[in-house]
Amino acid sequence: MNVRPMESSDLPGVVKTHLEAFPQFFLSSLGPRFLHHFYAAILGDPTGIAMVATENGAVVGFVAGTSQPTGFYRRFLFRRFVSVSLSLFSPPVTKPKTLFAVVRRALRRTTGVRVPRAAELMSLAVAPAYQNRGIGRGLTTAFVSATRDRGSRAVWLTTDAFDNERVMHFYENAGFERTRTFTNSEGRVMHHYMKREPEFVAFARPDVGDEEIEALRKVITSGWLTTGERVHEFERQFAAAVGAKRAVALNSGTAALHLALDAIGLQPGDEVIIPDYTFTSTAEVVLYFNARPVIVDVDARTLNMDPLAFEKAITPRTKAVIPVHFGGLSADLDAICGIAKRNGLAVIEDAAHAFPTRYRGRTIGNTDGMACFSFYATKTITTGEGGMLCTNSDQYADHARIMSLHGINRDAWSRYRTEGSWFYEVIATGYKYNMTDIAGAVGLTQLAKAERMHQRRQEIAGRYNASLPADVLELPAYDAIGDHAWHLYAVRLNLEQLKISRESFIDELRHAGVGSSVHFIPLHLHPVYRNALNHAENDFPVSVSQFRREISLPIYSAMSDDDVDSVIDAVLSVAKRFHV
Ligand SMILES: Cc1ncc(COP(=O)(O)O)c(C=O)c1O
Numbered sequence: 001m002n003v004r005p006m007e008s009s010d011l012p013g014v015v016k017t018h019l020e021a022f023p024q025f026f027l028s029s030l031g032p033r034f035l036h037h038f039y040a041a042i043l044g045d046p047t048g049i050a051m052v053a054t055e056n057g058a059v060v061g062f063v064a065g066t067s068q069p070t071g072f073y074r075r076f077l078f079r080r081f082v083s084v085s086l087s088l089f090s091p092p093v094t095k096p097k098t099l100f101a102v103v104r105r106a107l108r109r110t111t112g113v114r115v116p117r118a119a120e121l122m123s124l125a126v127a128p129a130y131q132n133r134g135i136g137r138g139l140t141t142a143f144v145s146a147t148r149d150r151g152s153r154a155v156w157l158t159t160d161a162f163d164n165e166r167v168m169h170f171y172e173n174a175g176f177e178r179t180r181t182f183t184n185s186e187g188r189v190m191h192h193y194m195k196r197e198p199e200f201v202a203f204a205r206p207d208v209g210d211e212e213i214e215a216l217r218k219v220i221t222s223g224w225l226t227t228g229e230r231v232h233e234f235e236r237q238f239a240a241a242v243g244a245k246r247a248v249a250l251n252s253g254t255a256a257l258h259l260a261l262d263a264i265g266l267q268p269g270d271e272v273i274i275p276d277y278t279f280t281s282t283a284e285v286v287l288y289f290n291a292r293p294v295i296v297d298v299d300a301r302t303l304n305m306d307p308l309a310f311e312k313a314i315t316p317r318t319k320a321v322i323p324v325h326f327g328g329l330s331a332d333l334d335a336i337c338g339i340a341k342r343n344g345l346a347v348i349e350d351a352a353h354a355f356p357t358r359y360r361g362r363t364i365g366n367t368d369g370m371a372c373f374s375f376y377a378t379k380t381i382t383t384g385e386g387g388m389l390c391t392n393s394d395q396y397a398d399h400a401r402i403m404s405l406h407g408i409n410r411d412a413w414s415r416y417r418t419e420g421s422w423f424y425e426v427i428a429t430g431y432k433y434n435m436t437d438i439a440g441a442v443g444l445t446q447l448a449k450a451e452r453m454h455q456r457r458q459e460i461a462g463r464y465n466a467s468l469p470a471d472v473l474e475l476p477a478y479d480a481i482g483d484h485a486w487h488l489y490a491v492r493l494n495l496e497q498l499k500i501s502r503e504s505f506i507d508e509l510r511h512a513g514v515g516s517s518v519h520f521i522p523l524h525l526h527p528v529y530r531n532a533l534n535h536a537e538n539d540f541p542v543s544v545s546q547f548r549r550e551i552s553l554p555i556y557s558a559m560s561d562d563d564v565d566s567v568i569d570a571v572l573s574v575a576k577r578f579h580v
């Protein structure tokens with residue numbers, strides 16, 4: 001190998017300038033010839049490997065070679081870089097996993113920078129010679145494996161070893177594009193490959209745009225911002241959409257649940273039966289009354305309340321049941337309402353996920369009990385924050401309306417209207433739960449496109465159902481009696497088919513550019529409920545075992561076809577790579 005080692009006088013200025021002025025461009029801005037000499041000089045021999053790890057925009061370097069750097073390079077490297085001599089390892093480090101473990105440990109020890117995983121290493125390989133001999137070949141292989149599927153964004157293929165078709169195809173198939181090719185001064189062909197930047201597919205994103213901006217412009221310029229005509233129109237239209245007689249708009253789904261329990265006159269010491277597999281709102285509202293949330297287990301397939309468990313939990317103190325339509329799939333309302341009726345219990349549906357959900361031809365919201373919807377930012381329609389209590393009962397609706405605004409009786413207000421618009425009567429200690437016209441305006445806009453948004457969610461669910469690997473994943477139950485709102489697409493991992501945990505699966509999806517989430521951490525595992533209700537971890541075995549396998553994949557109407565493809569590709573790729 002005929003490389004003139006660089007004189008130390010050549011190097012410091014150039015390197016320092018590059019590193020300090022443009023650290024993030026360091027690798028790509030240095031010419032390949034320079035790099036060639038650089039590593040040859042640093043490492044004393046040209047079998048070297050360098051990587052740049054980025055974390056929060058910080059750039060740190062790692063250089064490894066078969067010999068330790070000396071003199072200036074050593075001092076320089078120890079300040080800015082970490083170096084380890086791979087020749088110290090016997091047998092030489094050739095496995096990517098071991099190599100990265102060494103790199104990560106060394107980086108951590110010497111710079112304090114934590115590189116969470118190999119996938120976050122950007123890479124540059126300089127192994128100009130000896131690629132067919134021992135460690136050089138091993139490192140080449142290590143690099144190829146490391147950059148495959150691993151979040152690397154750029155590679156310089158500077159060695160003869162990389163000039164063969166197979167390796168180039170390999171990168172091209174892994175989503176890299178060749179951006180430059182030229183012959184260097186030593187007559188060697190150099191290739192620069194950049195990974196095509198896939199858009200990160202966020203777990204959730206509201207479908208909002210020009211229509212909402214226009215609605216907001218109008219409401220803000222109208223001069224009326226708080227509860228007014230837009231909220232009342234939203235209530236009318238939402239009630240019509242779900243087939244309910246009445247709808248009361250509120251500032252959250254939690255407020256709707258709270259007012260629903262208030263409307264049935266819940267008292268301290270009363271019991272309300274709720275499923276374990278839900279968000280904290282379902283339980284916290286019961287505790288607001290010093291009443292007791294009685295948690296029951298769920299059905300393993302649907303993750304909705306198990307009606308038998310509900311029936312068994314009824315006591316003389318039970319006043320109500322709150323079934324949750326998990327993910328947008330209706331709970332078994334026939335069974336639950338039947339049991340509730342026989343036992344004289346109120347049914348309050350937690351419909352936070354359930355617009356628009358249908359059950360046996362009936363839309364959720366059309367109920368003689370109450371159904372509580374949420375318009376939180378990730379929900380199927382959103383007002384930023386917001387909620388709606390729907391019911392066919394005037395009594396419940398009137399109660400909720402009065403209590404949503406300080407217990408002010410509007411009838412009294414209209415009765416005495418002639419006495420002046422300043423008059424009102426407070427008839428109960430109420431709450432401040434009213435929806436603003438700002439939110440109402442957004443809600444109306446969202447409602448106008450709700451059908452299109454629901455269709456899109458159905459399409460996405462259809463693509464997932466048809467494309468995701470059914471051996472590794474248990475797909476969500478969707479064959480129930482009615483329409484699924486597809487607020488969530490909740491899969492369960494068949495962990496015995498996988499070499500990795502649910503947490504690692506989520507990490508791998510993120511590294512492949514796909515956000516995901518978990519729904520839900522069972523209520524009884526949260527300290528507040530575990531302590532207040534005296535629960536042990538294995539009290540609700542179905543809920544816990546399903547939670548441990550659950551991952552929610554992105555599903556929202558603002559997803560493009562490419563986004564959907566990316567999710568499918570990422571899941572297939574992770575499932576394949578980590579299949580037992
Ligand atoms: C099952 C369930 N119930 C209730 C709520 C509460 O809704 P909000 O956030 O609008 O108060 C949520 C919200 O995420 C939920 O997932």
